[in-house]
Amino acid sequence: MDSEKIIGVILAILLPPLAVFMKVGTTTPLWINIICCIFFWFPGILHALYVVLSDNY
Structure with a gap:
């Protein structure tokens, strides 16, 4: 993982x-x-993780 994704997950x-x-x-x-x-x-956290870790966006 690059630093951008790590910061995004946090x-x-x-x-x-x-x-x-x-x-x-x-x-x-x-x-x-x-x-x-x-x-x-909690659903907001799950959705944010999906967006941050997805390559579709």
Whole structure:
């Protein structure tokens, strides 16, 4: 893993929306993650980890 992904994983655990913002900017995945974090924190963490570790974005 490179340093960008390691920092992304740490941020995904602590501040999921920030990690998603750093990866994709203000696009649809960011808004999905914010909604997940508002309702429940854990799904927001899972979604952020998926976005950070995925090569699709």
